[in-house]
Amino acid sequence: MRDKVLIVEDQFIEANDLRLMLEKAGYQVTGIARSVQKAIELIEQEKPSLVLLDIYLKGKLTGIDLAKRLREENIAFVYLSANSNQDVLAEAKATQPYGFLVKPFREKDVLVALEIARYRHEHSLESGFRREAALQKQLAGLVTSAGNWQHTIMKIGVAIQPYISFDLMRGELKEADHTRYSSGFLRIGFNEYQRIDFPEFRVMTGLSMQAYEVLQRSGHTDSIAAFYAGKAFTELCSRDPLKKLVAGYFGMASYLSLPLHLAGGGIFYLSFYSRSADTYTHEHLALFNRLQQALAETIDAALAIKKTPEGAETLKEDPLPPDGNSTRISGFEGIVGTSHRLLNVFDSIAQVAPLDTSVLILGESGTGKERVADCLHRLSPRKMKPFIKVNCAALPASLIESELFGHEKGAFTGATDRRIGKFEQASGGTILLDEIGEMPIELQVKWLRVLQEKEIERIGGSAPIKVDVRVIAATNRDLEKEVAEGRFRLDLYYRLNVFPIQLPPLRERKEDIPTLANHFVSYFSRKTGKKITGISAKVLQELQAYRWPGNVRELEHLMERSVLLAKGDTIRDIVLPDQKETNHATDAPRVKTILENERDHILEVLKKCEGKIWGAGGAAELLNVPPTTLQSKMKKLGIKKEHTL
Numbered sequence: 001m002r003d004k005v006l007i008v009e010d011q012f013i014e015a016n017d018l019r020l021m022l023e024k025a026g027y028q029v030t031g032i033a034r035s036v037q038k039a040i041e042l043i044e045q046e047k048p049s050l051v052l053l054d055i056y057l058k059g060k061l062t063g064i065d066l067a068k069r070l071r072e073e074n075i076a077f078v079y080l081s082a083n084s085n086q087d088v089l090a091e092a093k094a095t096q097p098y099g100f101l102v103k104p105f106r107e108k109d110v111l112v113a114l115e116i117a118r119y120r121h122e123h124s125l126e127s128g129f130r131r132e133a134a135l136q137k138q139l140a141g142l143v144t145s146a147g148n149w150q151h152t153i154m155k156i157g158v159a160i161q162p163y164i165s166f167d168l169m170r171g172e173l174k175e176a177d178h179t180r181y182s183s184g185f186l187r188i189g190f191n192e193y194q195r196i197d198f199p200e201f202r203v204m205t206g207l208s209m210q211a212y213e214v215l216q217r218s219g220h221t222d223s224i225a226a227f228y229a230g231k232a233f234t235e236l237c238s239r240d241p242l243k244k245l246v247a248g249y250f251g252m253a254s255y256l257s258l259p260l261h262l263a264g265g266g267i268f269y270l271s272f273y274s275r276s277a278d279t280y281t282h283e284h285l286a287l288f289n290r291l292q293q294a295l296a297e298t299i300d301a302a303l304a305i306k307k308t309p310e311g312a313e314t315l316k317e318d319p320l321p322p323d324g325n326s327t328r329i330s331g332f333e334g335i336v337g338t339s340h341r342l343l344n345v346f347d348s349i350a351q352v353a354p355l356d357t358s359v360l361i362l363g364e365s366g367t368g369k370e371r372v373a374d375c376l377h378r379l380s381p382r383k384m385k386p387f388i389k390v391n392c393a394a395l396p397a398s399l400i401e402s403e404l405f406g407h408e409k410g411a412f413t414g415a416t417d418r419r420i421g422k423f424e425q426a427s428g429g430t431i432l433l434d435e436i437g438e439m440p441i442e443l444q445v446k447w448l449r450v451l452q453e454k455e456i457e458r459i460g461g462s463a464p465i466k467v468d469v470r471v472i473a474a475t476n477r478d479l480e481k482e483v484a485e486g487r488f489r490l491d492l493y494y495r496l497n498v499f500p501i502q503l504p505p506l507r508e509r510k511e512d513i514p515t516l517a518n519h520f521v522s523y524f525s526r527k528t529g530k531k532i533t534g535i536s537a538k539v540l541q542e543l544q545a546y547r548w549p550g551n552v553r554e555l556e557h558l559m560e561r562s563v564l565l566a567k568g569d570t571i572r573d574i575v576l577p578d579q580k581e582t583n584h585a586t587d588a589p590r591v592k593t594i595l596e597n598e599r600d601h602i603l604e605v606l607k608k609c610e611g612k613i614w615g616a617g618g619a620a621e622l623l624n625v626p627p628t629t630l631q632s633k634m635k636k637l638g639i640k641k642e643h644t645l
């Protein structure tokens with residue numbers, strides 16, 4: 001059956017061109033809508049499987065408004081746009097489109113974008129189902145696994161973490177006679193949890209037994225699944241002093257409550273806390289609906305053990321087996337830290353590493369982007385194949401193309417031999433395009449085609465060559481800003497941004513500073529043969545107060561210097577750059593180069609003239625240069641006509 005496509009576009013000529021293009025390629029175009037209202041009517045009547053969607057339409061509502069509805073109805077959509085305003089872009093991105101096409105369109109790009117959208121849509125549904133089926137199986141497996149009930153609850157937590165991210169999980173059963181059984185698990189590493197039952201919690205918080213019981217009695221319990229964030233979380237804490245204590249003590253910012261009605265009667269309260277405010281959504285409640293039976297069966301079985309006479313004896317004191325609280329997986333070696341921001345990065349790596357999906361690693365300089373790329377490769381099925389790194393900033397623009405795609409003998413002056421490019425060298429493996437934000441704009445179009453069509457052409461070559469390479473890109477630039485300012489192609493940005501991993505700056509995960517500092521001290525002590533065993537409390541305090549504009553790399557260099565200068569076995573002094581200066585340096589906007597200024601100025605004038613170069617009122621006249629000079633400048637600065645509309 002032919003795929004049904006709806007075109008939502010208010011420009012008749014463009015819409016009609018698209019219709020002809022799609023029909024020629026075998027799609028069934030179910031209609032052209034010029035407004036959101038008309039689009040909704042056509043969607044109800046025709047049930048298209050794909051929608052091509054312009055952002056600005058006739059009427060008040062925009063394509064972004066329609067996109068939200070398409071998401072809910074699970075219909076794949078691709079934006080059509082010439083707009084690169086940063087705010088609009090951020091809004092469009094939040095609707096999670098399946099692709100983005102920049103006007104004017106090339107036929108092949110449109111068709112490839114539709115193919116990819118269809119593939120991604122089917123794949124996301126399918127992989128969602130597959131992942132959930134795997135989780136259900138894992139939960140069923142826990143029913144028969146031996147161990148005490150707390151151990152089973154923790155195993156449920158470990159299994160559920162990739163679906164419901166948490167920093168603290170609690171399980172609690174209230175019996176008819178008011179006896180309570182509860183257990184808590186604090187996440188302290190990627191797959192490491194510390195069991196915190198109420199005796200430990202009382203010791204940590206200094207609560208007396210009596211005070212604890214008072215707090216517990218005045219608590220709030222949900223009878224149906226619910227989540228709380230922001231104001232709702234603050235209100236929940238003000239109604240429930242025990243939750244307030246937990247939130248304050250462990251720095252939690254949101255809460256998800258999943259009450260499970262057990263077959264044996266009673267309710268088991270499974271609840272999750274997260275240190276991020278935006279962790280829990282309606283999707284978690286929907287997931288819970290699908291999983292509650294499997295969860296209830298697992299917990300029922302675990303509690304049945306508790307109810308046997310032998311089980312009851314060991315209920316509160318039973319320690320977790322040694323492998324229970326520490327199931328480290330290898331692969332994250334070299335990335336030190338256990339802050340929840342870093343653990344979220346580990347979760348993303350674990351989720352995406354085994355797939356072939358492109359990954360975009362974002363983060364300030366020195367945050368560990370290259371290390372993350374290493375992990376992605378090491379944890380993928382491609383680990384035995386090459387991992388090739390290309391630094392786009394370190395290559396002169398004139399060489400990047402031949403460096404990446406290779407050239408044939410005699411392709412240009414100086415090409416004395418055939419050269420295999422980095423992309424082909426990475427065949428079967430992974431390529432890291434570091435500093436992708438620095439890639440010249442002319443090359444970005446070629447790069448987009450490589451990503452879409454999975455084939456390259458050597459310079460001077462006569463036919464394209466198919467390549468199987470997984471692409472990881474990294475940048476410390478704000479790519480959305482680069483797009484808004486015309487330095488990065490919007491369609492390439494969307495193609496790369498399939499799975500972004502954002503690395504936090506060090507100043508946002510200060511709790512990792514002592515571990516990192518100690519890690520570097522022991523590394524450099526070993527390397528230099530000095531016997532340094534620690535860092536003084538004063539130095540640790542200073543390290544935590546500093547803003548770290550250079551992130552982990554700066555900390556690494558500082559610790560190396562400190563080890564070299566240290567007298568005795570402890571680091572007691574450090575010399576940090578003047579805080580005011582460094583704050584200033586981080587907050588100051590990047591100074592633009594002369595070429596960037598020239599480019600911005602020409603772009604601004606061209607936009608004013610709606611792209612017109614020649615004749616009266618054209619950009620050449622306004623800039624007071626001959627049109628041919630302007631054209632060659634535009635070429636040199638990578639300004640295309642479509643950037644100016």
Ligand SMILES: Nc1ncnc2c1ncn2[C@@H]1O[C@H](COP(=O)(O)OP(=O)(O)OP(=O)(O)O)[C@@H](O)[C@H]1O
Nearest residue numbers: 334335336364365366367368369370371476552553
């Ligand atoms: N979590 C970490 N644990 C241990 N070392 C780290 C960690 N993160 C970064 N490093 C170290 O900090 C230095 C910088 O890391 P890396 O080169 O991966 O950063 P980057 O984000 O790619 O930087 P740039 O944007 O400048 O290329 C490296 O020497 C790396 O070993």
